[in-house]
Amino acid sequence: MERADFQHLIDALDGAGYRVVGPTVRDGAVVCDDVRTVTDLPVGWTDEQDPASYRLHRTDDPTLFGCILGPDAWKKYLFPPRNLMWQAEQDGDGVRFVAAPVDDTRLAFLGVRPCDLHAIEVQDRVFGDLDRVYRARRSRLFIVAVQCGRAARTCFCTSMNTGPRAESGFDLALTEVRSAGGHYFLVEVGTVAGRDLLATVPHRAASAAEKDELERATERAAAQITRTLETRGIKRMLYDNYDHPRWEQVAGRCMACANCTMVCPTCFCSTVEDVTDLAGGHAERWRTWDSCFTTDHSYLHGGAVRRSIRSRYRQWMTHKLATWIEQFGTSGCVGCGRCITWCPVGIDITEEMRVIGTSENSDGKEDH
Ligand code: SF4
Ligand code: SF4
Incomplete structure (x- = not known):
């Protein structure tokens, strides 16, 4: 053409x-x-x-x-x-739910x-x-x-x-x-x-x-293409390194701004917001993008589970590269590099993986 x-x-x-x-x-x-x-x-x-x-x-x-x-x-x-999930109207003594148009x-x-x-x-x-x-x-x-x-x-x-x-x-x-x-x-x-x-x-x-x-x-x-990420044995390597000192070091740089998750083409975290009008006769539920880097995203009955940036960065990377495979049968990373470009402090997922993967806990054995 x-x-x-x-x-x-x-x-x-x-x-x-x-x-x-x-x-x-x-x-x-x-x-x-x-x-x-x-x-x-x-x-x-x-x-x-x-x-x-x-x-x-x-x-x-x-x-x-x-x-x-x-x-x-x-x-x-x-x-x-951001998308409307449903609306509810007061209807006499009851409530009438209306599915949002798709x-x-x-x-x-x-x-x-x-x-x-x-x-x-x-x-x-x-x-x-x-x-x-x-x-x-x-x-x-x-x-x-x-x-x-x-x-x-x-x-x-x-x-x-x-x-x-x-x-x-x-x-x-x-x-x-x-x-x-x-x-x-x-x-x-x-x-x-x-x-x-x-x-x-x-x-x-x-x-x-x-x-x-x-x-x-x-x-x-x-x-x-000059950047590489070793995927052989990646799940075991990450599971074996929950306490690696590198998580603390990267947390010292990470601002938990969530940029990496917003630009990532696979990240899918969301939250819901319920809003009502002032008279209380109309309510709406909205789904909006969220990020595992926010404190509230891990809120469970009385408090956040991942309060430190260390735990949130570790969660993001371990989910992307390891637990995602268990959940969906595929890696959560496609190597687009957006998270590297758009991280305001230049944190590089390939570099973090290299440091953690070459520690003595990592044996690089194949896993599934
Ligand atoms: S390089 Fe991987 S983790 Fe980073 S934005 Fe692209 S798909 Fe997401
Ligand atoms: S973009 Fe960088 S600074 Fe922001 S949350 Fe992600 S890793 Fe942390």
């Missing part, structure tokens, strides 16, 4: 009844928002990421997907930061990176078929993935087997190619819905040489 025809893809999604959302530049960062024209995308921008550091730079290169990941995870659309907007995600595709699959396991808000949108979702041709310095998808190339989980997957031969997209078809949509967009068969560009893009991105 030629770059000149990209607007046709957006129009085709719009014409098929999807609200198209994708990367856009706002306030110095790439965030997910509505995309109506190609110019809504971060055309000509690239990002630079390091622990506690994120910068966008203008380039002369008019690529559409030159930025890797911003602070926004796609979860904000499937698991909204927003089942048909969404098309444009530009999902391989690690974020895996994050969506992780949240599928978490929410399953039980969460009607999640399920309503997820079941109607159309995904256009973008294969990575470069990596940020905070990426470590290769350690988590989630990238830099997506093999499944998309309707269509694009590889953006800029060369002397022009500016075009290789398109892989993942589903029947993807095939049908592509049929409405101008395209042609790719040559063998053009198809090789996908391999080259993957190799280029993989070669740029």
Whole structure:
């Protein structure tokens, strides 16, 4: 598909009844928002990421997907930061409960990176078929993935087997190619819905040489990934190190700001808030995002269980990398690196794991 025809893809999604959302530049960062024209995308921008550091730079290169990941995870659309669960009205001497309407907007995600595709699959396991808000949108979702041709310095998808190339989980997957031969997209078809949509967009068969560009893009991105996280024996290693002195050291830096959990594409903690009107005739229950870094999140009958930052950081990391596997059969980390970039003090999950994993308690034995 030629770059000149990209607007046709957006129009085709719009014409098929999807609200198209994708990367856009706002306030110095790439965030997910509505995309109506190609110019809504971060055309000509690239990002630079390091622990506690994120910068966008203008380039002369008019690529559409030159930025890797911003602070926004796609979860904000499937698991909204705030949603009404139910309402109750006073009804004579009784109370009448009314289920909140479910927003089942048909969404098309444009530009999902391989690690974020895996994050969506992780949240599928978490929410399953039980969460009607999640399920309503997820079941109607159309995904256009973008294969990575470069990596940020905070990426470590290769350690988590989630990238830099997506093999499944998309309707269509694009590889953006800029060369002397022009500016075009290789398109892989993942589903029947993807095939049908592509049929409405101008395209042609790719040559063998053009198809090789996908391999080259993957190799280029993989070669740029320098961070690693050892996953062999990870559960046992964390379970054996509840009292490691490193938890206290990292707590000395951690501000319990919860940034890492807000930007994480798999974190799913929530809380509920009940509100009433002043007359007491109407009540509502809202679900809002929460974080295991807040004291209140571990409140149980009379007090918080995890009062120290040490215990909260340990809970977060042990859940992500170990107990999550017991609960959901998968790691809670896809190696996107957002928590490293957006931690204001630059705490790096790969570094914390390295320090704890190389202690004498850790034997690195395989576990399940
Ligand atoms: S824990 Fe960090 S690197 Fe892993 S998925 Fe969450 S934000 Fe990404
Ligand atoms: S690890 Fe960093 S981002 Fe997470 S709560 Fe602590 S200071 Fe905030």
